[in-house]
Amino acid sequence: MRDLKPWLDLIFKRPGRLMVGGVLILATLISGIALLAVSGWFITETALVGLLLAAGVAASINLYVPGGAIRFFAVSRTVFRYLERVYNHDTVLRLLTDIRVALFQRLSLASRSLRGELSGAQWLSRLTSDVDALDTLYLRLIAPTALAALVTFLVVVLASVLFDMRTALLVGLILLVALVIATVGVYLRTRHLAARQSDRQEALRTAVIEHIEGFAELTAAGRTGKHAAWLMRQAHQVTSEQAKADTRVGWHLAGSHLLINLSAVFALWAGFALFQVGAVSGPVLVLLPIALLGIAEVYAMLPDAFAKLGATVASAQRLNRDCRANVATADVSTVDLPADTALLAENITVKHAGYAPLFTHFNLEVQAGERLGIIGHSGSGKSSLADTFAELLPAQGKLACRDRVYLTQKTVLFEDTLRANLLLGSPNASDTDLWRILELVELAQRFASEPDQLDTWLGSAGNRLSGGEARRVALARVLLNPAPLVILDEPFTGLDAETRARISKRMDGLLEGKTVVSLAHGPDALPGTDRVIYLRG
Known part of the structure; x- marks a missing residue:
C-alpha cells in the first residue's frame, strides 16, 4: 500500500x-x-x-x-x-x-x-x-x-x-x-x-x-x-x-x-x-x-x-x-564545457537496446557559432546520433552541450492552430514574429489567404497540410526558438531543390551567431555549413 x-x-x-x-x-x-x-x-x-x-x-x-x-x-x-x-x-x-x-x-x-x-x-x-x-x-x-x-x-x-x-x-x-x-x-x-x-x-x-x-x-x-x-x-x-x-x-x-x-x-x-x-x-x-x-x-x-x-x-x-527520479538521468557523464565550445562528445558509444553499437569511440567538438553538417546514407545512424546530441537516446561516454532545440526527422505537429504550433517554439513571440518566420519558410502567402490566418486549424498531426508544408511549419517552430544550439535532422524533407535553396539562404541571417548541427543524406539537403562530416556505415 x-x-x-x-x-x-x-x-x-x-x-x-x-x-x-x-x-x-x-x-x-x-x-x-x-x-x-x-x-x-x-x-x-x-x-x-x-x-x-x-x-x-x-x-x-x-x-x-x-x-x-x-x-x-x-x-x-x-x-x-x-x-x-x-x-x-x-x-x-x-x-x-x-x-x-x-x-x-x-x-x-x-x-x-x-x-x-x-x-x-x-x-x-x-x-x-x-x-x-x-x-x-x-x-x-x-x-x-x-x-x-x-x-x-x-x-x-x-x-x-x-x-x-x-x-x-x-x-x-x-x-x-x-x-x-x-x-x-x-x-x-x-x-x-x-x-x-x-x-x-x-x-x-x-x-x-x-x-x-x-x-x-x-x-x-x-x-x-x-x-x-x-x-x-x-x-x-x-x-x-x-x-x-x-x-x-x-x-x-x-x-x-x-x-x-x-x-x-x-x-x-x-x-x-x-x-x-x-x-x-x-x-x-x-x-x-x-x-x-x-x-x-x-x-x-x-x-x-x-x-x-x-x-x-x-x-x-x-x-x-x-517515474523514478532517483535513477541516474543519463548513462553519459557530463564534462565541463569550454566557453568557446557548443557541443563536446568524448569517446561516445551509441546503441539501441538489443542491437550492436552504431558508433564506438566517437569524438566530436563543435565550436560556438560553427555550422556543422553531417552526411550519411539511410541507416548510417544520423538520426541516432542526433538523438544522442539532444539527449533523447542513452549513450556511454562523455557529452556536454549548450541549451538546444531539435528538429527531429519525423515531422510532429499537434492538432491545434498554426499559431499554437508555432508558439511552442517561442511562447512570447508576437504576431509580427510569426508572420516573419512564415515568410522565411515561404508559408506567409499560403496562410494569409486562409480565413483564419494564424488561427487556421491544422488538423490531426497537421493532416490539412501537404508533407512539405508540414515540414516547413515544424522548421519555423524550431527557428523561432532562441536556443544557442540548433540541431536539424533532414530539415528540408519534402521540398524541391529551388525552394530548399531559397529557404536555406534566408536561414543564414536568422541563424547568425548560433551553433547549427544539421544532418542529411547528401550535401544538397543541408543548409549552409562551415565543415561537413561523412558517416560511413
Missing part, C-alpha cells in the same frame, strides 16, 4: 474540496436514510391510530410535522445528490489535472533509458488507464469508506438513544463485521487477482494497438487470422479472470447485505421486547430497523471499489517505477 502514498499525498493537497465533497455525500446518505426511517415511523403511527379509531378508542396524530419531514428529506436528498455529483466530479477533474502534471514532471526527471524501454502503446496505458485508476481513488474508495464508517457510528448512536446500549452494541458489532466483509475481506480475496488482471489488461491493450498498427505487415505475412485468434484467446482469459473476481465480489456483497438484514431483524426483535415493557412506542420500534436497511445503499458501493484496489495499487507501482 505504500505505493499509493505519493498519489494520496497529491490528492490530499486539496483538503477543503475533499471535505466539502465528503459533507455533500454524507448529507445525501443521511437524507436517504432519514427519509426511509421517518416514512416507516409515519406509516406505523398512522396505522396504529387507524386501528385505535376503528376500535372506538380516542386517538390523534400530527400529520404536519412528519409529513413536512418526509417532503424535506425527499427534496434534500435530490438536491444534495445533484450538488454532490457536480461538485465531486469537478473535484475529480482537478485531481486528474494534478496527477497528470505531477506525472509529467516526474517523467521529465526520470532516466532517459527507462523512458525508452516502453512502447507507445504502454505509455498510452500509463497515461489513460493507470491515471484513471488513481484520479477516482478519493471518490470511489476513500470517501465512501469513511462515510460508511461514520454513518454506521451514527446509526449505532441512534440505537443507543432510541433503544438501549446493549442493543446498540450488538447492532454495531454486526455492522462492523459487515463493513469488514465489504472492504478488507474483498481486498484480501481479490488483490492478487486484480493485480494480475491489471497487468493482463495492459498487455492485451498493447497487443491490440500493435495489431492495428502492424495490420499491413500481418496481412502481407498472411498471419492476420492467427494473430487475431491469439488476441481472442488472450481476451477470453482476461474475461474469465474478471468473471472470477466478480463472483468473489458478489459473494461478499451478498454477505454484507445479509448481515445488514440480520441487524435489522435483531433490532426489530430487541425493540419488540422493549415495546412489550413500554420502553418504546410502536412507531419508534420500526424506525431503527428501517434506518438499518437504508445503510445497505452505503455498503453497496464498497465491495466493487475494494475489488479494484489491487489493480489501483498495481497501477501506482507501474507509475512509480516508470
Whole structure:
C-alpha cells in the first residue's frame, strides 16, 4: 500500500474540496436514510391510530410535522445528490489535472533509458488507464469508506438513544463485521487477482494497438487470422479472470447485505421486547430497523471499489517505477564545457537496446557559432546520433552541450492552430514574429489567404497540410526558438531543390551567431555549413 502514498499525498493537497465533497455525500446518505426511517415511523403511527379509531378508542396524530419531514428529506436528498455529483466530479477533474502534471514532471526527471524501454502503446496505458485508476481513488474508495464508517457510528448512536446500549452494541458489532466483509475481506480475496488482471489488461491493450498498427505487415505475412485468434484467446482469459473476481465480489456483497438484514431483524426483535415493557412506542420500534436497511445503499458501493484496489495499487507501482527520479538521468557523464565550445562528445558509444553499437569511440567538438553538417546514407545512424546530441537516446561516454532545440526527422505537429504550433517554439513571440518566420519558410502567402490566418486549424498531426508544408511549419517552430544550439535532422524533407535553396539562404541571417548541427543524406539537403562530416556505415 505504500505505493499509493505519493498519489494520496497529491490528492490530499486539496483538503477543503475533499471535505466539502465528503459533507455533500454524507448529507445525501443521511437524507436517504432519514427519509426511509421517518416514512416507516409515519406509516406505523398512522396505522396504529387507524386501528385505535376503528376500535372506538380516542386517538390523534400530527400529520404536519412528519409529513413536512418526509417532503424535506425527499427534496434534500435530490438536491444534495445533484450538488454532490457536480461538485465531486469537478473535484475529480482537478485531481486528474494534478496527477497528470505531477506525472509529467516526474517523467521529465526520470532516466532517459527507462523512458525508452516502453512502447507507445504502454505509455498510452500509463497515461489513460493507470491515471484513471488513481484520479477516482478519493471518490470511489476513500470517501465512501469513511462515510460508511461514520454513518454506521451514527446509526449505532441512534440505537443507543432510541433503544438501549446493549442493543446498540450488538447492532454495531454486526455492522462492523459487515463493513469488514465489504472492504478488507474483498481486498484480501481479490488483490492478487486484480493485480494480475491489471497487468493482463495492459498487455492485451498493447497487443491490440500493435495489431492495428502492424495490420499491413500481418496481412502481407498472411498471419492476420492467427494473430487475431491469439488476441481472442488472450481476451477470453482476461474475461474469465474478471468473471472470477466478480463472483468473489458478489459473494461478499451478498454477505454484507445479509448481515445488514440480520441487524435489522435483531433490532426489530430487541425493540419488540422493549415495546412489550413500554420502553418504546410502536412507531419508534420500526424506525431503527428501517434506518438499518437504508445503510445497505452505503455498503453497496464498497465491495466493487475494494475489488479494484489491487489493480489501483498495481497501477501506482507501474507509475512509480516508470517515474523514478532517483535513477541516474543519463548513462553519459557530463564534462565541463569550454566557453568557446557548443557541443563536446568524448569517446561516445551509441546503441539501441538489443542491437550492436552504431558508433564506438566517437569524438566530436563543435565550436560556438560553427555550422556543422553531417552526411550519411539511410541507416548510417544520423538520426541516432542526433538523438544522442539532444539527449533523447542513452549513450556511454562523455557529452556536454549548450541549451538546444531539435528538429527531429519525423515531422510532429499537434492538432491545434498554426499559431499554437508555432508558439511552442517561442511562447512570447508576437504576431509580427510569426508572420516573419512564415515568410522565411515561404508559408506567409499560403496562410494569409486562409480565413483564419494564424488561427487556421491544422488538423490531426497537421493532416490539412501537404508533407512539405508540414515540414516547413515544424522548421519555423524550431527557428523561432532562441536556443544557442540548433540541431536539424533532414530539415528540408519534402521540398524541391529551388525552394530548399531559397529557404536555406534566408536561414543564414536568422541563424547568425548560433551553433547549427544539421544532418542529411547528401550535401544538397543541408543548409549552409562551415565543415561537413561523412558517416560511413
